[in-house]
Amino acid sequence: MPLTSCGNQAREEDLSRTAGQVKDMAKVVRRHVIEMIGEAGSGHPGGSLSVTDILSVLYFGGVLRVDPKNPSWPERDRLVLSKGHSAPALYAVLAEKGFFDKGILPTLRKLGSPLQGHPDCRKTPGVDASTGSLGQGLSIAVGMALATRLDGRDSRVWAILGDGECEEGQVWEAAMAASHYKLGNLVAVVDHNGLQIDGPVAEVMSPEPISAKFQSFGFEVHVVDGHDVEGLLRLFTSLPRNGERPICVVADTIKGKGVGFMEGAVGWHGKAPKGEELVRALTELGKVNEQ
Amino acid sequence: MIATRDAYGEALVDLGKENQNVVVLDADLSASTKTEKFKKAFPDRFFNVGIAEANLMGIAAGLALSGKTVFASTFAVFATGRAYDQIRQSIAYTKANVKVVASHAGLTVGPDGGSHQALEDIALMRAIPGMTVLVPCDGNETKDAVEAAAAYDGPVYIRLGREPVPFVLPEGTRFEIGKGIVLSPGVTREDLLSKVSDEPLFDVAFIACGVMVKAALEASEALSREGLKCLAADFASIKPLDEELLHAIARHSKAIVTAEEHNVIGGLGSAVCESVCSLHPVPVKRVGVKDVFGQSGEAPELLRAYGLTAGDLVSAAKEALKL
Helix, strand or coil: CCCCCHHHHHHHHHHHHHHHHHHHHHHHHHHHHHHHHHHHCCCCHHHHHHHHHHHHHHHHCCCCCCCCCCCCCCCCCEEEECCHHHHHHHHHHHHHHCCCCHHHHHHCCCCCCCCCCCCCCCCCCCCCCCCCCCCCHHHHHHHHHHHHHHCCCCCCEEEEEECHHHHCHHHHHHHHHHHHCCCCCEEEEEEECCEECCEEHHHHCCCCCHHHHHHHCCCEEEEEECCCHHHHHHHHHHCCCCCCCCEEEEEECCCCCCCHHHCCCHHHCCCCCCHHHHHHHHHHHCCCCCC | CEEHHHHHHHHHHHHHHHCCCEEEEECCCHHHHCCHHHHHHCHHHEEECCCCHHHHHHHHHHHHHCCCEEEEEEEHHHHHHHCHHHHHHHHHCCCCCEEEEEECECHHHCCCCHHHCECCHHHHHHCCCCCEEECCCCHHHHHHHHHHHHHCCCCEEEECCCCEECCCCCCCCCCCCCCCEECCCCCCHHHHHHCCCCCCCEEEEEEECCCHHHHHHHHHHHHHHCCCCEEEEECCEEECCCHHHHHHHHHHEEEEEEEEEEECCCCHHHHHHHHHHHHCCCCEEEEEECCCCCCCCCHHHHHHHCCCCHHHHHHHHHHHHHC
């Protein structure tokens, strides 16, 4: 163990305490995800569960500067969920953060609900961009980052992509532009879960090596365990707020993380658990200590 | 004479002076779309995204969602074809305040050929919910349309041409989104809306947009000389369509001829038919490109080859009167 100063020790204690809170929230979010998709009878549990820890660290770990009471606050950080099918995880996080009433979570995908199957920024407070057609979110984030710079704000823009999504050519058009414009206020996080609808990403159409690609496109790249809450916290809070170039975090994740029978299983990309499956999933996720 | 794309470039500079919030994007065609005029005047608010139209529309959406009034330009064929999904998802679905202003539309692109002649762009844009679609006919109307688009909060598609065109609208005419313009001397919009008459006032009404407005006026004059009573109207606002004026025209005319430099499927002619058939059915002949791609040639040759001249409008009117 390296010697640590008192300041560092205090920071470590702080981080450990925050990580504990984030982990508790991530549990709550996972439970919401399964309940919402179960209630809706359709949706995408796999990618929602793989991105849950990342979103929880961003929103509950004090990384994102947002104000749930003022969702359109101009100085806020933006988050574009480019892999829009993971909307249930985002909705659960936003509800727990206080952007809207948790009571509407069960209306996911139902007629008239503000919680559309894929994020709709005109309907849901806290959603910064409408996404769902893969490959478009990073471009939107680039536009937001440019606007932020034009307005002289120090807000940061986050885009969350899937690894399968990186097969879309537009992702690389956007990556090229982010680097060309030296968008140090932009962070792209790749939820690197290795699976897409038709099978393993490596078999369907490999975009690997993803981290080397972003590096060659001019990004500062970090590879991290996307379920290691302490590691994510440490990394996200240490990233420069406005550096010289855009940042890419490749977060290695497990699709379906937290529900044993969904973990690493292609079939749970876009299928709702029913009956016995739903009970098993919720039992595994366990009781949650609501604060 | 001025090409509508040139008028666009000038209008952008005027807008940029008035409004700090205006941002302009292009995809490596700024010399052709004339956004380079804005680039020269306001380099900090201009972004050339390179040959990447999908990204062009996505970045435009992101800027607009952050409060900017964004103009995104490239050729019509790339804007509406290559980046259709980005316009649908990132811009229109989001109701983002993006003005897609596309130049080099239609046959009059000329020698570049069929690959570059957008003949279905109006159809594509018109079918997107909430999209405003404008096809101005001359330089002045283009400037008005750009100004009106900037003042309106929401997605707009403006279709422009490559070739210089004469000033067609009478001086003092002001374009408004959702309003057609009656061009025949001595006839006003108010007349048409208020008049009640048992007998049709006109044998033929020409309803046109873009470069075809001039042809419509010429056809109207030619038929008048033959003793027919004609009306010509400019319907630059294809969506929203001026149904109030259109129905008044339908009520007062024996037949309608529409004219556009676009496929007869899905453009102005379709919009007119869809509307009049439900309230004031009247024979309509649609003059446009007859569901084929274009080819290389000079603009006037192409307009002749594909049946888009004043003479073609005269023939269509005579056929319509036999219906």
